Amino acid sequence: MWGTGAQAEERRRADTPLNDKPFTSELGGVSPCIVTPGPWSAADFRFQAEHIVTSKLNNSGHNCVASQILLVPRHWNGTERLLAEIRHVLRELPQRGNYYPGAADRLGSVTGAHPEAEAYDDTCRLLVPDITDADDPMLTDEVFASALGVVRLPGDDAPQFLRAATEFANDKLPGTLGATLLVHPRTERAHRAAVDEAIAALRYGTLGVNCWSAFGFLLGYTPWGAHPGHTRQDIGSGIGFVHNAFMLEDVEKTVLRAPFAPAPRGLFTGSPSLSPRPPYFVTNRTGRTTMERLTAYATDPRASRLPGIFASALRG
Numbered sequence: 001m002w003g004t005g006a007q008a009e010e011r012r013r014a015d016t017p018l019n020d021k022p023f024t025s026e027l028g029g030v031s032p033c034i035v036t037p038g039p040w041s042a043a044d045f046r047f048q049a050e051h052i053v054t055s056k057l058n059n060s061g062h063n064c065v066a067s068q069i070l071l072v073p074r075h076w077n078g079t080e081r082l083l084a085e086i087r088h089v090l091r092e093l094p095q096r097g098n099y100y101p102g103a104a105d106r107l108g109s110v111t112g113a114h115p116e117a118e119a120y121d122d123t124c125r126l127l128v129p130d131i132t133d134a135d136d137p138m139l140t141d142e143v144f145a146s147a148l149g150v151v152r153l154p155g156d157d158a159p160q161f162l163r164a165a166t167e168f169a170n171d172k173l174p175g176t177l178g179a180t181l182l183v184h185p186r187t188e189r190a191h192r193a194a195v196d197e198a199i200a201a202l203r204y205g206t207l208g209v210n211c212w213s214a215f216g217f218l219l220g221y222t223p224w225g226a227h228p229g230h231t232r233q234d235i236g237s238g239i240g241f242v243h244n245a246f247m248l249e250d251v252e253k254t255v256l257r258a259p260f261a262p263a264p265r266g267l268f269t270g271s272p273s274l275s276p277r278p279p280y281f282v283t284n285r286t287g288r289t290t291m292e293r294l295t296a297y298a299t300d301p302r303a304s305r306l307p308g309i310f311a312s313a314l315r316g
Contacts (some may be wrong), residue, residue: 001232012233023232024240026225028064028142029175031213034165036158036195037076038184043265045078048182049085050283052148055180055212057093057125057282061146062100065178065206065214068143069131071165074152083129083150090120090127093282096146098124103145110147113137117147139172158187159194166198176227177237178213179204185260185270199255203227205237210271211258221245222254276313286316 001017002008011017033052040048055067072079098107110126111117113136118127126147131138138149153168155161169179179202188195199207205226206216217224223244226237228251241251259266259273266272277283279290290312297305 015233017232024225024242025235025238026064026177026242027175027235027238028144029177029237030068030139030142030173031065031175031178031180032069032071032165032169032173033067033180034071034162034169034182034198035073035079035082036165036181036183036187037073037078037155037161038158038187040078040081040184041269044184044261044269045081045085047261047277049082049089050277050281051182051212052082053086053089053093054280054282055214056148057096057146058212058214058280060096060098060100060103060124062098062103062144063214065212065217066144067180067212068147068149069139069173070148070150071168072150072152073155073161075154075156076161079152086148087118087120087127089283090125093121093125095121096124098145100144106141106143107145107147109137109141110143134172140174142175158183158191162191162194162198166201170201170203175237176203176205176230177225178206178208178216180208180211180213182210183260189270202253203229204253205241206254206256208256208258210260211256213256215258216254216256217243219243219256222256223248223251224254225251227253277316279313279316281316284316286312290316 001019002011003018033055052067107126114128118129124146128138128149131149131151153161153164155164183195206213206224208215216222220243223241225241230236230239259271259275261269261271262277263274279287293309293312297309
């Protein structure tokens with residue numbers, strides 16, 4: 001657009017591009033996963049740890065909305081329990097290489113800045129359990145590989161924490177493409193106004209409430225793109241929305257919702273559904289089989305295929 005060489009930056013400042021065709025673009029950023037304190041059970045900690053690790057390790061972290069920063073309450077007694085479960089999941093998973101060009105160098109930058117980083121799978125998976133420096137490279141650069149950083153924020157209750165997390169995500173982390181918010185149903189009922197305020201205030205093109213924001217892309221019909229406000233001179237996470245099968249105008253963001261807990265446990269957490277552990281979880285034992293059967297059903301939707309799909313999904 002601006003050309004190359006010394007004159008490119010001059011053209012950018014003057015907003016005189018060499019190519020002035022209108023365009024839609026999508027880029028990534030440092031995507032947050034916000035963990036709201038609440039009455040989590042042991043099963044909740046395990047399930048959400050699998051959820052968080054999935055949002056990091058799907059495709060070995062080579063995703064534009066792979067979770068990079070986990071925002072957790074500093075004084076919630078559940079924070080360390082959640083991190084312990086995340087470590088357990090990271091240890092359990094089979095080896096997954098970081099194949100994307102430059103990934104090794106970017107992971108090397110993380111370990112260079114954080115000698116204390118916890119390495120799993122021969123340094124291909126990194127966990128930085130306590131980031132405090134505002135200029136930390138994990139907070140300023142998209143790793144685009146399997147490194148997850150943790151930031152502890154103040155807030156003795158859900159409303160205080162959500163305000164702190166929203167401000168941090170909006171003002172400290174580059175990028176506005178996707179964010180994930182985890183909140184227990186009982187916490188949301190008790191603090192409805194605070195949760196609604198956070199959902200409205202988070203400046204991200206797709207916000208997943210109890211689901212990874214990447215599903216805004218995978219659904220295909222929901223608008224997908226950066227939060228409005230970027231320009232061709234300051235491209236950020238991009239301009240415009242794609243997909244948008246309903247042709248909605250003046251889109252600000254897509255908000256997705258999913259059950260906090262899978263069936264049948266969701267009945268006891270206030271998030272009833274028919275969904276078992278999702279087949280896309282990196283811990284799902286039958287995910288490939290389930291997706292193969294779903295694909296076969298999509299191409300040839302016979303009722304006789306449904307029992308096999310359900311059986312595989314439940315075994316996962």
